[in-house]
Amino acid sequence: DAKTTQPTSMDCAEGRAANLPCNHSTISGNEYVYWYRQIHSQGPQYIIHGLKNNETNEMASLIITEDRKSSTLILPHATLRDTAVYYCIVRNSWGKLQFGAGTQVVVTP
Amino acid sequence: NAGVTQTPKFQVLKTGQSMTLQCAQDMNHEYMSWYRQDPGMGLRLIHYSVGAGITDQGEVPNGYNVSRSTTEDFPLRLLSAAPSQTSVYFCASSHDRVIANYGYTFGSGTRLTVV
Numbered sequence: 001d002a003k004t005t006q007p008t009s010m011d012c013a014e015g016r017a018a019n020l021p022c023n024h025s026t027i028s029g030n031e032y033v034y035w036y037r038q039i040h041s042q043g044p045q046y047i048i049h050g051l052k053n054n055e056t057n058e059m060a061s062l063i064i065t066e067d068r069k070s071s072t073l074i075l076p077h078a079t080l081r082d083t084a085v086y087y088c089i090v091r092n093s094w095g096k097l098q099f100g101a102g103t104q105v106v107v108t109p
Numbered sequence: 110n111a112g113v114t115q116t117p118k119f120q121v122l123k124t125g126q127s128m129t130l131q132c133a134q135d136m137n138h139e140y141m142s143w144y145r146q147d148p149g150m151g152l153r154l155i156h157y158s159v160g161a162g163i164t165d166q167g168e169v170p171n172g173y174n175v176s177r178s179t180t181e182d183f184p185l186r187l188l189s190a191a192p193s194q195t196s197v198y199f200c201a202s203s204h205d206r207v208i209a210n211y212g213y214t215f216g217s218g219t220r221l222t223v224v
Contacts, residue, residue, distance in 0.1 A: 034212070043113075043199050044152065046212025087151065096142070096167065096202070097213060099151035 004088045009104040012082075018075040020103055022088030025069040032091045035073045037084040038102070044087065047073065078107045085106060111135050114215035115200050122190040122223045130185040130219050132200030138164070138214070140203040141168070141183040145196040146218075152199060158183055182218065190223045 005023040012018040017106045024033060034049040048055055048062045050071070061074040075082055087102040116131045134141065142157035145165075154167030158177040172194060174186040183202075187194060200216040 036213075041197065041218065043201075043215030043217050044213075045215070049212065096154060096157060097152075098154060098168070099144070101151050 004090060004100050006086075006088050006100065006103045008101070009106070012075075012078045012105060012107050014080060014107055014109050015077055018078045018082065018105060018107070019072040020033070020075075020086050020088070020105065022073070023069065023070045024088070024090050027090050028092075032109065033062070033068075033071050034089045034091050035060070035062065035087065036087045036097075036099075037082075039081075039084040044099075047086075049091075070108050078105075080107050083107045105107065113200055113202055113216035114173065115198075117219060117220050118217070119220050120222070122181050122187070122221065123188060124192060124223060126190050128180075128187050128190065130187070130198055130221070132183045132185065132216060134182050134183075134202040134214070135181065136202065136204070137180060138161075138202035138204050139180070141177065142201050142213075143173070143183070143185045144201065145169065146199065147196050155185065176203045187221075190221045195221060195223045207216075 032051050033048050035047040036044040038044045048060050049060045050064050064071045083106050085102040085104050087099050089097050113134045133175050139160045143155040144152040146152045153169050155173050156175040158164045161177050161180050177183055198219045201213045203213045
């Protein structure tokens with residue numbers, strides 16, 4: 001399974017865009033990139049996923065490089081409620097989600 | 110539509126006791142899985158199931174058993190609780206394991222303490 005590398009933490013000002021990077025240099029051609037977040041001690045929440053095209057939904061945008069070795073999650077207008085741990089995950093064909101340590105994002109007023 | 114329901118929310122066990130953590134989903138999802146999360150760490154996969162009657166091991170299966178007799182339920186059994194199993198346990202489900210067009214839905218967790 002492909003592994004991911006994320007920064008341990010990052011800060012973001014409220015109202016500004018938050019850009020969360022993720023490296024997945026060993027990703028296979030049929031593996032998707034998923035992003036989840038976990039607020040405090042709640043269960044993880046699905047944000048977005050993609051294969052090779054950029055994706056956007058009501059929560060965020062996902063930018064995947066052409067070689068698929070890295071991606072960036074963009075929260076366009078961060079709010080205090082976006083403070084959470086964000087996980088970048090590569091999902092294999094059997095659907096197993098394997099979580100890393102994630103990025104602790106703190107949004108400040 | 111309740112999503113993924115986990116019971117109990119909190120539990121304290123003595124070392125050596127056994128118990129079952131319950132997980133139920135009402136979304137007709139084929140795929141279900143159990144994770145544990147230790148303080149300050151990410152989630153680790155314990156066991157998973159791709160459909161009724163089929164289960165397989167994840168990263169940290171030792172000390173746990175699962176079964177999947179129905180599509181809706183996926184209980185996790187602790188055979189003989191140990192302090193190392195103190196953790197928060199999350200159950201998750203997904204519609205299809207192969208077509209990666211669905212996100213996983215997670216339950217709210219069971220906080221287990223073994224003393």
